[in-house]
Amino acid sequence: MRPPASGRGAARDGYVPIADYAAIGDGRTVALVARDGSVDWLCLPDLDSPSVFAALLDADRGGRFELCPDVAADVQRRYVPDTNVLETTFTSALGIARVTDAMTLSGSGLGPTRELVRRIEGVAGCVPMRWRVAPAFGYGHIRPRIEYRGPVPVAVGGAGALAVCSWDAGRPEVDGSAISGRFEMRGGDSACIALCAAYQEPLVFPRRDDVERRLDAAAAYWREWAAQRTYDGPWRDAVIRSALTLKLLFHAPSGAIAAAATASLPEEIGGERNWDYRLCWIRDSAFTLEALMRLGCPSEAEAFFWWLLHASQLSRPKLRVLYRLDGGERAPERVLALNGYRGSRPVRVGNDAAGQTQLDIYGCLLQTAAIYTEAGGRLDREAGRRLAGVADLVARIWREPDSGIWEVRSAPRHFTHSKMMCWVALDRAIRLAAAGHLESKHVALWRGEADAIAHFVEAHCWSARLGSYTRDAGGEGLDASLLLGILLGYRGPDPRRMDATLEAVRRELGHGALLYRYSGDDGLGGTEGAFLCCSFWLVDALATMGRHDEATELMAELIDRANDVGLYAEEIDPHSGELLGNVPQGLVHLALINAAVSITASGDR
16 A cells, blocks of 8 residues: 555555656666655666566556655655755645755766665644655565674565665564555654665675765765756756656666666556666767767766767667666567556567667667767777778668668658658768768768658658658558658758648647647557657757747746646657656756757857
């Protein structure tokens, strides 16, 4: 049973709304904290490891860490300004208590320790509190064994161990495979609970003063990092929140960035569109590097770019659609025996999209290299040789069908966006060669094939009836990814065609400020919500086309669609406003950042 704290969203069948989650993390993994004070998601030791808390995917067996008043209470929460430290205030008839949640950082964030700290403070009156740590290792499949090591209860499961250290939070009690406590929080008092995790490492039992010092140090680290960001335009708070969210999704040891913090949160409640996003997509690379450069994150940009080149060399010149956070290629998809968020099954981890053919990723890689070099980055001879090999590959394979940017599970087809991105790949290769970063011996070939791609798109991917480019060659569907043609400078012989496509996308896929991804089949049953990154792409496209006022108005509407702490999931139900899909989703926050910067630039023109 979930705790009695009340808030904006009501729990259904043991599950809170996806919008009720906030994220905290340490550069290795991310925990999701529900509005009612329950930590319902945490994978250890890394973000893509099996979970120890997964109540958001199975309320009965997934495991969680509850901490809340033992009486009904209203909830207000926020991030401590410019940090990834969460502050939740419970107001009951008996008094007010505040919980501060963070994952602490060890030096550079690369230490072996994983530490989740929850500090409880009495603000007024006397509030009865209760807590319960019920871990379930291995995605809920390993029932923990509880043992005492001295005075500290430790949950052990497989190669993992979790020490539950508490101070002034009541006497810990062991109940089966859970550890719990009760205490009263009076005004001016404080208590603390720390979960210290180890995986094939010796556990460390910290002192309270060290734990709280690390909590305060984590807040100071985030504030300092946020203060170094260079964006100072409209929607500064939303942009900085997005930057801090992306920082949570970065895997500090490698420089990779996960698409989202979660797996298998549904795109349709009760549906089958449930995917693991704890992987790094090549599709996101250009947006990532552009946003990092625009925010003034040179070290993160450098790390990500060279991770990208390292990962992609394993399969060169071909690319995988996605890679694990450690750069590995294999991410086999499997189904877990969990009930799923509000019965949304199957619950999948891993992602078979890794083995699909997705032609647009080559344009993303070369666009990323172009952004990197235009910002002053240098390519060594080997990197330049490999990128030229990628361009040669595109020149050979662009005529093949693929699964497209959205990785549909229907038969491959000739997606218009994929063809446009092949054009982008060759265009950027030509530019890189002109700047001396690639050898120029194949430039004539690249230019000829780029012209052939444009001819194909204009001849086969335009519908006179729709007055728009189409989702695929010879089809009559639409796809919001066509907006990226505007953002990435695809140039057909008639620029009015792209203008008309923007209007057709708004008309056919729009629902107010929101956009669905595409029309037509994708090989899956059920439906999905509006795709939030597409709406921010529309804002970006309007700003790029000089339609500043329209872009500004739409941006303001989208900013209001974030949850109470400024986070976005992948999708939103346009009718109910409910957030859907994995959360927080990096591509949405990347698109928000880039749209905000583009609007600022368009206003300056």
